[in-house]
Amino acid sequence: VLDRSFDTKEAAFSMKKRVGILTSGGDCPGLNATLRGVAKALYQRLGEDHVEIIGISNGYSGLINGDWRVMQPSEFSGILTVGGTILGTKRTPFKLMRVVGEDHIDKVEAMKKNYAEMKLDCLLCLGGNGTHKTANLLSEEGLNIIGLPKTIDNDIFGTDVTFGFHSAMEIATEAIDRVHTTAGSHSRCMVVELMGNKAGWLTLYAGIAGGADIILIPELPYSIENVCAAIEKRAAQGKRFSILAVAEGVYDVKEARMKKKERMAKRAEQGYTTATNRIAKEIEELTGIETRICVPGHMQRGGSPSPYDRVLATQFGSYAAKMVEDCNYGITVAMKNNHVGENKLKDIAGKSRLVPEGHGMLEVARRMGISVG
Numbered sequence: 001v002l003d004r005s006f007d008t009k010e011a012a013f014s015m016k017k018r019v020g021i022l023t024s025g026g027d028c029p030g031l032n033a034t035l036r037g038v039a040k041a042l043y044q045r046l047g048e049d050h051v052e053i054i055g056i057s058n059g060y061s062g063l064i065n066g067d068w069r070v071m072q073p074s075e076f077s078g079i080l081t082v083g084g085t086i087l088g089t090k091r092t093p094f095k096l097m098r099v100v101g102e103d104h105i106d107k108v109e110a111m112k113k114n115y116a117e118m119k120l121d122c123l124l125c126l127g128g129n130g131t132h133k134t135a136n137l138l139s140e141e142g143l144n145i146i147g148l149p150k151t152i153d154n155d156i157f158g159t160d161v162t163f164g165f166h167s168a169m170e171i172a173t174e175a176i177d178r179v180h181t182t183a184g185s186h187s188r189c190m191v192v193e194l195m196g197n198k199a200g201w202l203t204l205y206a207g208i209a210g211g212a213d214i215i216l217i218p219e220l221p222y223s224i225e226n227v228c229a230a231i232e233k234r235a236a237q238g239k240r241f242s243i244l245a246v247a248e249g250v251y252d253v254k255e256a257r258m259k260k261k262e263r264m265a266k267r268a269e270q271g272y273t274t275a276t277n278r279i280a281k282e283i284e285e286l287t288g289i290e291t292r293i294c295v296p297g298h299m300q301r302g303g304s305p306s307p308y309d310r311v312l313a314t315q316f317g318s319y320a321a322k323m324v325e326d327c328n329y330g331i332t333v334a335m336k337n338n339h340v341g342e343n344k345l346k347d348i349a350g351k352s353r354l355v356p357e358g359h360g361m362l363e364v365a366r367r368m369g370i371s372v373g
């Protein structure tokens, strides 16, 4: 009698879809909720016996180094409300992907080799702009890739919103709310430095939600004279304090003409480490009003996702699961005019969505008398 158990196991194995998943870049609320959305929808639709989810640790670093494990369905339970990522994450810069370093590892070849070794049908990459560039590179190299747009910066091209943004907005808004009392009690200016090196969405939205008097974003170089004029106008109206919501990546109109390196060197020479240091100092010098800086920093990326982000993560995750079912690869999930859909990775990779001059929300700010510098 022939022992067919091996054949049967092999056949069962080959019938299982093997779906790799990783989280890459800066963490944010909603990553776990998205992992859960993908997993639960896959198990629900295909059946737990027909899909195996392979969790890759620490983003592309785990894919390069073969750091992965088969996940159990139970691992995706109880994580809807949990911040961070159960897979771990890391920044592995796209520009270094083709560079062979001292470890002599050809990263792209290593990723392809590990993808093959894991016998993946496809790989889901949750991340921001950098993650999507590498996702596109892997797709061009022939791997079956699906992206999912994550970032508190909300700057991924082709999607109206990314998961993480709304949660961060709530935290940033609370920071602005809370400095109001000290600003009022001490008749001070408070400069709240919010995350966003290139994109000002978080600062613009949290600034409006928190009732900031001045909102400065990287897309609109400011003039300190305009900022001080806005503060003095308020003082003349008897308003003894002003709140500024400032994105970490802002620069003034003079700096706008400089290259990044030159700008940083100039700031260092003047003794400023950050834009907000300089803005606070200049406000004190030019207006005589005592000024303090508040930096919520990584708090903006921490904690439980907001209900909006939980819903969005579940919408995006379950949509990605459908893309797996349909074998629709080389794409990333997106929200377009309130509908979940997808974009081709090649159409969005390497582009960012910044706040355009004339954007409706900038107009709202201006109409409300908020100075944008």
Ligand code: F6P
Pocket: 026, 091, 128, 151, 152, 153, 195, 196, 197, 248, 301
């Ligand atoms: O891209 C998200 C982001 O939070 C930016 O807003 C911020 O500038 C950056 O990441 C901070 O990165 P890190 O956690 O590596 O300091």
